[in-house]
Amino acid sequence: KRNSKERRRILNAVDNFNGALWVPILGTTWTQLVIPRSELFHQMYERAKKFGCVYRSWVGSEPIVHINKAEHAEIVLRSSVNITKGRNYDFMRPWLGNGLVTGGGAQWQIHRKLITPAFHFKILDTFQEVFSEKAQMLADELTNLADGQFFDFYPLMTHCALDIISETAMGVKINAMKDADSEYVKAIYIVADIVLHRWFRPWLHPNLLFKLSPSGREQQRNIRIVHEFAEKVIAERRERIEKFGIEEMSLDDVLLGKKKRLAFLDLLLQANMEKNLLTTQEIREEVDTFMFAGHDTTTASTSWTLFQLGNYPDIQEKVHQELDSIFHGEERPVEPNDIVKMQYLDRVIKETLRFHCVVPFLLRRLTEDIYLDGKLVPAGIQVSIHMYNVHMDPEQYTEPFQFDPDRFLPEVSAKRNPYAYIPFSAGPRNCIGQKFALRNTKTLLATVLRKYKVKSLLKHHEAKYKVDVILKPQNGMKLAFEPRTL
Numbered sequence: 072k073r074n075s076k077e078r079r080r081i082l083n084a085v086d087n088f089n090g091a092l093w094v095p096i097l098g099t100t101w102t103q104l105v106i107p108r109s110e111l112f113h114q115m116y117e118r119a120k121k122f123g124c125v126y127r128s129w130v131g132s133e134p135i136v137h138i139n140k141a142e143h144a145e146i147v148l149r150s151s152v153n154i155t156k157g158r159n160y161d162f163m164r165p166w167l168g169n170g171l172v173t174g175g176g177a178q179w180q181i182h183r184k185l186i187t188p189a190f191h192f193k194i195l196d197t198f199q200e201v202f203s204e205k206a207q208m209l210a211d212e213l214t215n216l217a218d219g220q221f222f223d224f225y226p227l228m229t230h231c232a233l234d235i236i237s238e239t240a241m242g243v244k245i246n247a248m249k250d251a252d253s254e255y256v257k258a259i260y261i262v263a264d265i266v267l268h269r270w271f272r273p274w275l276h277p278n279l280l281f282k283l284s285p286s287g288r289e290q291q292r293n294i295r296i297v298h299e300f301a302e303k304v305i306a307e308r309r310e311r312i313e314k315f316g317i318e319e320m321s322l323d324d325v326l327l328g329k330k331k332r333l334a335f336l337d338l339l340l341q342a343n344m345e346k347n348l349l350t351t352q353e354i355r356e357e358v359d360t361f362m363f364a365g366h367d368t369t370t371a372s373t374s375w376t377l378f379q380l381g382n383y384p385d386i387q388e389k390v391h392q393e394l395d396s397i398f399h400g401e402e403r404p405v406e407p408n409d410i411v412k413m414q415y416l417d418r419v420i421k422e423t424l425r426f427h428c429v430v431p432f433l434l435r436r437l438t439e440d441i442y443l444d445g446k447l448v449p450a451g452i453q454v455s456i457h458m459y460n461v462h463m464d465p466e467q468y469t470e471p472f473q474f475d476p477d478r479f480l481p482e483v484s485a486k487r488n489p490y491a492y493i494p495f496s497a498g499p500r501n502c503i504g505q506k507f508a509l510r511n512t513k514t515l516l517a518t519v520l521r522k523y524k525v526k527s528l529l530k531h532h533e534a535k536y537k538v539d540v541i542l543k544p545q546n547g548m549k550l551a552f553e554p555r556t557l
């Protein structure tokens with residue numbers, strides 16, 4: 072709790088920044104309530120243009136300072152002190168508890184240290200087989216759909232990504248791709264949607280009022296489905312450990328190249344059963360966190376890349392050429408060595424994530440004062456970093472609205488502020504799954520694009536977003552595939 076002196080200091084500092092008209096109770100959220108959700112993203116871009124690269128908003132009685140430039144993002148992200156998440160993460164807590172995304176303090180530090188080795192590149196090598204197998208299944212599913220007709224690719228991709236994260240991180244097969252009507256996927260969609268719905272409605276911020284509201288009850292119903300799913304995954308893996316013994320799955324063995332595969336969940340169960348480092352509830356929270364963070368993001372990055380390629384046939388042709396030079400028309404699985412050679416595809420994915428920033432903004436509550444353009448932003452206040460606006464800054468990217476993968480040629484990237492490109496955030500709280508995500512996305516794209524050409528129904532500039540916790544397409548992702556003739 073803040074004392075009145077701290078509150079006054081915050082209010083004085085906020086007055087130095089421009090922003091939309093404040094009204095009682097709502098603050099500035101009225102401006103979000105009067106537009107459709109699909110316009111939200113556009114509005115945030117326009118605001119930075121109107122009010123300047125550092126501006127303020129009010130969510131009810133809580134001021135927020137918005138950051139839209141690389142050099143300002145750097146000040147927050149590189150700090151080892153300002154690592155506390157903002158208030159919007161509290162709204163994810165009934166769902167994700169204090170898992171790695173939402174958590175903080177000593178528990179976050181212990182968990183981050185514990186989980187980091189599970190994303191070591193040697194472990195990722197052992198996941199490659201799963202990435203490839205599921206990518207092949209996705210390509211097979213497309214066989215009947217690749218008739219040049221547009222269809223919504225998003226659900227299929229979501230189920231595929233879910234299969235991958237379950238089998239790699241959790242060590243459990245769930246066959247979601249065969250169950251196109253997954254209750255779990257629907258439940259996650261609703262839960263994440265309500266997180267943002269609540270954020271812009273300050274009267275739903277107090278927990279009790281929210282719980283009693285229709286959206287609060289709806290969220291609770293769906294969180295139950297999500298938690299039951301995680302509990303089932305954990306029970307299956309625990310049973311396997313009890314059957315085969317925990318020593319079968321030591322991290323050192325994997326790092327020394329001795330054992331086949333170690334799921335991240337094994338590490339957690341090991342820490343729980345042997346070292347008492349984390350509780351059963353904490354394990355569930357991390358499983359929920361990784362199931363969500365690991366599948367929804369991969370779905371978005373793969374789908375948006377196909378969307379971009381479907382818009383730019385010349386760029387797609389270059390990707391095909393690169394893949395042909397690596398695979399020579401063979402249908403073999405993608406190996407770790409192939410990934411390194413996909414340099415053009417790497418640039419295409421990077422440029423896609425510059426535009427369609429899967430995690431569009433993040434919020435921190437400062438624990439230490441910072442200065443932006445010489446103005447104080449005091450401890451206790453929340454700051455929001457808008458990655459899309461950072462990525463569209465003409466001072467960092469010439470003609471920022473052009474889709475040009477060659478911006479990410481090493482010699483071009485080197486001239487930019489490193490914080491001008493932050494789809495995975497940066498600093499101590501950066502994305503732990505970045506390498507996992509990129510390898511997985513490349514494997515999926517390389518497998519699909521070796522076989523098919525893709526077209527997108529919507530033009531690049533027509534893309535509409537449904538922002539919740541991540542950036543999804545507003546009305547699904549209408550793509551059409553046709554077999555390639557080599």
Ligand code: HEM
Nearest residue numbers: 171172364365368372429430433494495496500502504508
């Ligand atoms: C293209 C795909 C992905 C993107 C763009 C992405 C982006 C991000 C961003 C921006 C953050 C910081 C969020 C914040 O500070 O509020 C983050 C954190 C995180 N991501 Fe990812 N992510 C992706 C894929 C993944 C995958 C595949 C996993 C897991 C397998 C994952 C797990 C996490 C976790 C656990 C955190 C929290 C880390 C911490 O605070 O210690 N992400 N991600």
